[in-house]
Each structure stands twice: as structure tokens, then as C-alpha cells.
Amino acid sequence: MINKLYLLLIILIIVTGLFLRTNGLDQSPPSLGFDEAALGYNAYSLLKTGRDEYGNWLPLSLRSFNDFKPALYSYLTIPFIYIWGLNATAVRMTSAVAGTASLIFLYLLLKKYIKNKWLLVFIFMVLSLEPYRLHFSRSAFETNLSAMFFSGGAYFLLTVKNKFRKILSVLFFGLAAYSYHSARLSAPLLILLWAFDPIDRLRTNLKFDWSKLVPLFALILICIPIFVMNNSSLLLTRFKQENVFNRFYPYAPKEILSPVSFVYYFTGIISGHLFSYISPINLNFRIYDWVKMSPQFIPGMGMLGWIEGVVFLFGFVFIVGNILKSFNYRFLIYWMIAGIAPAAATWTWYHPLRSLNIFPAIEIIVALGFWQIYLRFKNKIFVIFTILLFLLTIIFTINNELKYSAFENNGEYQPGGYKEGMPYFASISNKYSRVIIDTPHAQGFIFFLFYTAFDPATLHKFADIRPEPGVEGNLNFDFDKYVFRKVDWPQDNKLTNTLFWTRTDITDAEVNRIPGAKIQKRVWNSLYETASIITTE
Amino acid sequence: MIFGYPVSEQQLEVLYLFGINGFVSLWILRLLSLILMIFVLKMWKSIFYKFKFSNIGWYSSIVLAISPLIFVLILVYPLVCVKLLIVAVFFQKSLKNKYYLVVLGLILILFNINILGNNPAIFNKLDLQDAQNEVTKRISAEDSVLNSIYLPLAIRRASYNKLFISYKQILGEILPFFDFETIFFQEINPLMQKSVVMFYWPEVYLFVLGIFALFKLKNNKLFNFLGGSIFIAVIDYVFSEGSSYLRLVLVVFPLSIIIAFGLNHLVEMTRKYHVISIVALTGVSLFILMGVGTSFYDLNVRPDYWLDNRPIAFEFWFKEISKLNIDQYNSVYVSSLVGDSKKYCYFYLGVKCNDKRFVFKSFDLSKERVLNAVYAGFAGEFVGAKLKNDIDVDWETNSIAKIVNKISLRDTIANQYGNDIGVGIYQ
Numbered sequence A: 001m002i003n004k005l006y007l008l009l010i011i012l013i014i015v016t017g018l019f020l021r022t023n024g025l026d027q028s029p030p031s032l033g034f035d036e037a038a039l040g041y042n043a044y045s046l047l048k049t050g051r052d053e054y055g056n057w058l059p060l061s062l063r064s065f066n067d068f069k070p071a072l073y074s075y076l077t078i079p080f081i082y083i084w085g086l087n088a089t090a091v092r093m094t095s096a097v098a099g100t101a102s103l104i105f106l107y108l109l110l111k112k113y114i115k116n117k118w119l120l121v122f123i124f125m126v127l128s129l130e131p132y133r134l135h136f137s138r139s140a141f142e143t144n145l146s147a148m149f150f151s152g153g154a155y156f157l158l159t160v161k162n163k164f165r166k167i168l169s170v171l172f173f174g175l176a177a178y179s180y181h182s183a184r185l186s187a188p189l190l191i192l193l194w195a196f197d198p199i200d201r202l203r204t205n206l207k208f209d210w211s212k213l214v215p216l217f218a219l220i221l222i223c224i225p226i227f228v229m230n231n232s233s234l235l236l237t238r239f240k241q242e243n244v245f246n247r248f249y250p251y252a253p254k255e256i257l258s259p260v261s262f263v264y265y266f267t268g269i270i271s272g273h274l275f276s277y278i279s280p281i282n283l284n285f286r287i288y289d290w291v292k293m294s295p296q297f298i299p300g301m302g303m304l305g306w307i308e309g310v311v312f313l314f315g316f317v318f319i320v321g322n323i324l325k326s327f328n329y330r331f332l333i334y335w336m337i338a339g340i341a342p343a344a345a346t347w348t349w350y351h352p353l354r355s356l357n358i359f360p361a362i363e364i365i366v367a368l369g370f371w372q373i374y375l376r377f378k379n380k381i382f383v384i385f386t387i388l389l390f391l392l393t394i395i396f397t398i399n400n401e402l403k404y405s406a407f408e409n410n411g412e413y414q415p416g417g418y419k420e421g422m423p424y425f426a427s428i429s430n431k432y433s434r435v436i437i438d439t440p441h442a443q444g445f446i447f448f449l450f451y452t453a454f455d456p457a458t459l460h461k462f463a464d465i466r467p468e469p470g471v472e473g474n475l476n477f478d479f480d481k482y483v484f485r486k487v488d489w490p491q492d493n494k495l496t497n498t499l500f501w502t503r504t505d506i507t508d509a510e511v512n513r514i515p516g517a518k519i520q521k522r523v524w525n526s527l528y529e530t531a532s533i534i535t536t537e
Numbered sequence B: 001m002i003f004g005y006p007v008s009e010q011q012l013e014v015l016y017l018f019g020i021n022g023f024v025s026l027w028i029l030r031l032l033s034l035i036l037m038i039f040v041l042k043m044w045k046s047i048f049y050k051f052k053f054s055n056i057g058w059y060s061s062i063v064l065a066i067s068p069l070i071f072v073l074i075l076v077y078p079l080v081c082v083k084l085l086i087v088a089v090f091f092q093k094s095l096k097n098k099y100y101l102v103v104l105g106l107i108l109i110l111f112n113i114n115i116l117g118n119n120p121a122i123f124n125k126l127d128l129q130d131a132q133n134e135v136t137k138r139i140s141a142e143d144s145v146l147n148s149i150y151l152p153l154a155i156r157r158a159s160y161n162k163l164f165i166s167y168k169q170i171l172g173e174i175l176p177f178f179d180f181e182t183i184f185f186q187e188i189n190p191l192m193q194k195s196v197v198m199f200y201w202p203e204v205y206l207f208v209l210g211i212f213a214l215f216k217l218k219n220n221k222l223f224n225f226l227g228g229s230i231f232i233a234v235i236d237y238v239f240s241e242g243s244s245y246l247r248l249v250l251v252v253f254p255l256s257i258i259i260a261f262g263l264n265h266l267v268e269m270t271r272k273y274h275v276i277s278i279v280a281l282t283g284v285s286l287f288i289l290m291g292v293g294t295s296f297y298d299l300n301v302r303p304d305y306w307l308d309n310r311p312i313a314f315e316f317w318f319k320e321i322s323k324l325n326i327d328q329y330n331s332v333y334v335s336s337l338v339g340d341s342k343k344y345c346y347f348y349l350g351v352k353c354n355d356k357r358f359v360f361k362s363f364d365l366s367k368e369r370v371l372n373a374v375y376a377g378f379a380g381e382f383v384g385a386k387l388k389n390d391i392d393v394d395w396e397t398n399s400i401a402k403i404v405n406k407i408s409l410r411d412t413i414a415n416q417y418g419n420d421i422g423v424g425i426y427q
Helices: A002-022 A034-049 A074-084 A087-115 A119-128 A131-137 A142-158 A163-179 A185-197 A210-228 A237-242 A244-248 A260-276 A280-284 A308-321 A327-344 A353-376 A381-409 A418-429 A444-452 A456-460 A507-510 B009-017 B023-050 B054-065 B069-074 B077-093 B099-115 B123-124 B131-141 B153-159 B162-177 B178-186 B205-215 B221-236 B248-271 B275-301 B310-323 B341-354 B377-385
Strands: A435-437 A482-484 A498-502 A520-522 A527-535 B331-334 B358-360 B373-378 B404-409 B419-427
Touching: A034 A074, A034 A087, A034 A456, A074 A087, A074 A142, A074 A163, A074 A482, A087 A119, A087 A131, A087 A142, A087 A353, A119 A353, A119 A381, A119 A456, A119 B310, A131 A142, A131 A353, A131 A381, A142 A163, A142 A185, A142 A327, A142 A353, A142 A435, A163 A185, A163 A210, A185 A327, A237 A244, A244 A260, A260 A280, A260 A327, A260 A353, A260 B178, A260 B205, A260 B275, A280 A308, A280 A456, A280 B162, A280 B178, A308 A327, A308 A353, A308 B205, A327 A353, A381 B131, A381 B153, A418 A444, A418 A498, A418 A520, A418 A527, A435 A444, A444 A482, A444 A498, A507 A520, A527 B023, B009 B023, B009 B077, B009 B341, B023 B054, B023 B069, B023 B077, B054 B248, B069 B077, B069 B275, B077 B221, B077 B248, B099 B153, B099 B221, B123 B131, B123 B162, B131 B162, B153 B162, B153 B205, B162 B221, B178 B205, B178 B248, B205 B248, B205 B275, B248 B275, B275 B404, B310 B331, B310 B341, B310 B373, B310 B404, B310 B419, B331 B341, B341 B358, B373 B377, B377 B419
Parallel strands: A435 A482, A435 A498, B331 B358, B331 B373
Antiparallel strands: A498 A527, A520 A527, B373 B419, B404 B419
């Protein structure tokens, strides 16, 4: 009976997780970001033509905004687009399902570390609804898909007993590498650390079992096509743009620059990048500028709940203190190191998106922290009070993600208005010989393509006129009768038979005094008026 | 030059209390602060003799002694040195009776509020008014979103109520205590926040090793002492305000013990001729030495980057005023936007400040002015404040007073009034 109740609770947590991840995917976040739109449109293009938006046949990397996104997310999105059409729900569903599937691995991993059943249920419930788990599952993030596969790979690696588990581990790590760049470094590094177990090796002189490296070679073999089928120098475009050497050189403040300070500051920056992922304030509360100005921003919360960052510290102290006692504890440290490595090599101090693979490890350390606290404070009142506070925090987190973030996340990275206005805009566009789209967004064209479900085969014909690989920033390009540029109404009102998608500061009076010009629609996003659809005869 | 850093507000308070001024008294005060700090470190070291860890006492004291924070406290914050002495005395007492820690907590709260004049933000969170405002703001924000997901009001209300939001806000006051960036990585802090180096970044590795070494030891008495001292540091942090390094000052002590254990462990490993530990100890020691050199050199080259810019402003104003023959003028206005200019005046000019021509308050020359007067203040006081702090670079050409001298401060210490300060004459 108790076992059935326990199982029922676990299933209930997963089902609730699925509901909260899939409910209202087109309402919160209220609009797609440009990366989401790109993943969706490429999936649509693959579905219709077997080619990406540039006309590349079944690519492993999507050129997209010249950032060469791993293509697996788009491939997995194809069935949802086939069923529901090209819309936000279909594009985000892959991430939502991956987020739910990752709960299964989270549970399996927790089971390895926490032996008290009811404590495990409580911890699993809390962790399954961490702010980051909800947030990253409700937007189309390749990194969320990758993190799910990475968790699976890590679970099978930790529990490896036979060849089958080894194969599963390599397979999951391989899928993680095909889903997001950072896993291409993290996965082999974790296998290497797992094989060598360097912390234990410091005190023992055991002979190394070279057969342990077989999974590593297998993973490298699996990943070879990523580099062979693409120009590998282009695959490193993102790294070239973001690496730490690029941004911080020469590291030390110019007033005190010397060879000594150069070395001191550079190693300090790299160490700081590593330790920023275990700084509790970063995990639970602090929001850096580069996080706030991106789709990974969770209003008012860090990746974990407020208390969990401090509980993490208890767990961290516990595993460091007991690091020689169990390989399971060392594995968590190896997981953290492997997961942080790709992010630490970039210029940003703390970047959750690039290091999402480590968060399951962080959560297990939080779970161990909970366990340690529970062992010291078994007092009934304390336990009831804690459960109550966590339940309320979970409700706050759900509210925050489903409702409040829809208010906060309007803007550059979630630009609204296209969803509301583009279907109408597309429906009248065939009446006009010229279409001008004025968008403040660097990649505004992708919203047009996405929300009008523009025919991919037609788009492929213009692949040659698009900005070359290596070009960064604004990648808008003109094709067919569509022009992407700023509208200068005093000049552009002279154009005839033209359809405009433009800003809202062009007044009714300015339009009405031009013969044949008409404001067809003022478009609202979820908060305010954001665009105007104007026509001239 | 760091030793030329001017008198701080805290030093001024002490000197003013005793009715003395001038640079000799300032240096006597700094010397007293140094003696106090030596006492603190000595007492701190002696605590570990009682634990029978004499090495740890030494290492911990060395870690503290080389910290730029301790140097800055001696140089600038005499009252904080007194606070540390009180803490050291009570830590010693707490070894015999843990209730001394409770008393210490209360004393620290009173000290911060009454002696240091802090107004901790936590009090605003406790009266629920801020929570009420946040609940209203959140609900109305959510309701303004068109086509949003439906959630029953009862569920929203479960967490959107004064009590829960107040709990959230109180956590918001406590959680920044757990900030590795400020504690270990101030030299390269990504937030560009105004703070002082507490520990050199290589010490973070010793900190992790120290946790491991402490666990091996399994000394409950020491654990309790460490837990107690961290708890006191949290209390002090929550019931204080101001720069993060001053609020976090007490956590430096327990962390220095953990670092000391790490160092001790590494030293013991080298005695076993463990190659990696010899390399690690050499590496960490070299990097710490580099840190000491780099940080103190930096502190010397850029005191205005690390330390409060307000004393620098007052020093500039009064040095410029002292060059003028003030008997020629009807009034001398000195800005009080960033501190009590009268007290600073007594320090720099002595009894001259009793002259009725001295006016110690903020002014706005774009609105009202006195003929034949000297004005010392921020650019915004000469040409009018700007909401976005974007005062013109050539503001002195727009000033109706003739600017005698001006400098630019590194930090914005008077928002809306610009970063330039000057002394001008209106005739």
C-alpha cells in the first residue's frame, strides 16, 4: 500500500510537471524569441522540403543567424508542426516534453543519493518545479533538450553495470552533443573524468583500466559527422564570438598592467567563471545584466528557488567533506567541472543557458543538503513549517512563470505583435506589389517568415543573396517583393501599391492626408500597441 | 597614494567627538586603529590555542593580516575596528558559554544602529508596507497582460499576500550574504561594484580544501564555533547597511579559519613528499603573493577606485578654499550633498569655520545666488541638476560663477549632480 502511494505520488509529480510545462505555451512567454522562431521555421522548412531555410539538404547544423545551431531540436519539432501547424505551441512542445522527460532522470538520479523515500518524494516535488525547470521547458531552447539527454547519459554512466548501460550512456551523450554546442565538450570530459577518477587517483596507485575509455572513443565516433558534414571552422563561429580571450584581453586594469598582473587576472577570471556556478547568490537570487537582457531571464528568481541556493551550500560542504568516501559524490564534482568547462571559456561570468547541463548535478547536491539539514532538524514543527514554505514558494514560482513573466518578458528578446498582426498582414499582402517591413529587431525577417508560414521553397531561391557566413548583427535581407528597412513616412508615402508594417508613431492624420493611404490595422502585443499596418494605393 | 587618502566620515566623527582636528590627530587615530587590529588578531589567534590548533591560529591571522580589507579598516574605519574588538572578546567568551553569542548579536545590532548610524533595510521589510506594495504591483501587472493564462485567484493569492511576500523580501535581505563574488573575487568582480578585496581569489581553492580538512577532523566543538561565528556574521550583515565589504566584514573571520585549515592540510601533505601537494602549495603561495603585490599596488595607484570618493571631494573643496583669501568674500558656500561639510571644515580649516560667512548646505546657482561669494560643490549645483546625471562636459562655461578649479571624480556620489566637482566665485 505504502509503495503504491509512493509510486502514485511520483507519477503525480511528473504528470503535474507535464501539465505545467505544456499548458498555454502560446500565452506565456507571450511571444516567440528570434531563436525560437528560427528553430520553428527551419523545422517547417525541413518538413516541407527536407532542407533548412538556406536550402541545405538534411543538415546537422542550421546556419540560421550564422550561428550554426545544432539541428536536432528542429528535427524533433517536425511532428508537432505536422500536427498543429507552424505556431508557438508546436515549436515549444519539444522543449516541454524534454523538460518533462528530464524529470524521470532527475528522479532516478535522486534515488541513487537519497534513501529516505518520503524525503525523496518531497525533494523531487520541490526540484521538479524549480524556476529554471519551468522556464526553460516553456520556451524552445536547444540547451533544454540537450540537458535532458545529458542527464540520461550521466545517469547511465553513474549506474553503469553492463555494456547495455554503457551504450545507452554514449547514445544519450551523443544526442546531447547533437542538440547543443556545450555538450560537445562536456560529455567527453565527463566520460574522461569518470574513467580516470582523478580525485581518487591522487591517493591511490591503482592501475588504470584502459577499457574504460571505450565509451569516450565511441562518443567521439558518434560526433564525427557533426564536424565532417559541416565546415568545422564555421561551427566554431559562436565560440570565436564569445570566447574569454576575445573580450577581456589584456585582463588587468590598464593602470596596473604588467606581466604579473596579466597572469594573475586571467587565471582569476577563469577561476571566477568556475566558482560563479557554486556561488549561492547566483543560483537563487542575483540576475546579471546579460541574463536579464535575454530569453533566459526569470523575473525575481534565479535558476533555483530562494532557499535552495543556501541548501546547496550545505550539500556542497557535505560532498567535499566526504569526497573520498564514495564515487557517487566525486561523480557530482566531475559532472560540475565538465558542465562548467564550456561556459567558463566564454566571456560571461555566469551563464545558465550555456551551462544548463550542470543543473541536475546542482539539484542533487541541493537534495543532499536537504538530507543533511533533515538529519539535524527532525523536529516535527520545523518539518511542517518547511513543507508549508516550500509549497507556497512552488505556487509563487508557477504564478511567476505562467503569469508574471508574461508581463516582464516583453521586449527585444520576446518581441510581441507579430503573432497578433502577421496573419492579417499576410492575408492582404498579395494585393500589393511592394511590401516594406520596418522592425527594430536585428532578425525581424524570421518573424515574418514564421508567422506567415512563408513558402520555404520560394525562400531557398534567395539563399545566395543572404549575408555570408561570419557576418554578425543585423541579418535582415530583401527578397522577392519584401523589403526590410526603416520606414521614412514623409518620403515613403509617395510609394504606390505598397503594404507597410511599421511602428506606431505615424499618426492617423499623417496617413489620412495622403490620397489612397490607409491605416489598415493597429497591432497590439500582449501589453501595448506595437505596430501599424498601412497601405498606399 | 593610498596613505594620502583623506579623512573619512567615520574618522571625522571620532575626531569631532574629542574636539581635535588636523593630520597629526588623524594619523594618531590610524595608529590606534592599527593597535586595536593587532589586539583583534592576537585574540583571534589565541582562540585556536584553546582548540589546540596553534598552526591554524597563525595561518588564520596571516590570512587576515594580508587582506586589503583589514588594511582599509585600519586606514579608514576606526569604529569598525572597535566593533571587531568587541566581536573578538565575545568570541573568546563564547567558548565557555554559547549565550555570549546571543548577547553579541544584540550588541552588534545596537552598535550598527546607534554608533555607526545604520538604518538597516530589513526594518522596512518587517513592517509589511513594502510587501503590500509588491503584491499590488504584481497583481496589477499580471492583470494588464492581454490573453494571459488563467490561474484561479485563490491560487494566486496563496503566494501573493503580505506575509509570504514579506518572507520573500526578508530573504532578499539575507541571501546576498552568500556571495562568493564579493568575498573571493572582488579583484575581478563582474558587477563592477564598489567594494574592497576581502580574500585574494587563489584563497578560494584553499577554502574548498579547508572544508575537506575540517570534515576529516570531525571536531564538533570547532564546528559549533564556526557555525556560531557565521551566524553572528549573518546577523551583522542583515542589521547593517552600506558597502558590501563593511556588511560582510565579520564573515572574513570564520572563512579565514577554513582557509587556514586548507593551508595547513596542504602543508601537511607536502611533509609526506606528495608531489602534487608540493606543486599546489607552491602555486597557491605564488599566486597569493602575486595577489598581495597586485592588490596593494592597485590600492596605491587607484585609491579612488577602491575607496569612498566623498572624502576626496571634501579634501579638494577645502584645499581650494584654503588657497583663497576668504576675507575678500561675503560668503563661502560648501556643499553638504554627500556629508556634513561643517565637520570636514573643522578638520581642514579649524576655527576659521566658525566664521559666519561659511554656509554649509547645498546650493543651486541656476536659481539663487549671493554676490561676491565662493561656492564649492558639484557641477550640478553650479548649472542645475540633471535627472539622468548627464551634466555637460564643459559645464563650467555655462556656470555663472567663475570656476577656479575643478576635478572629475571616478564615481557618481551625488546622482543628478554629475561626477565633476569644482570651486567657483560669483561676483
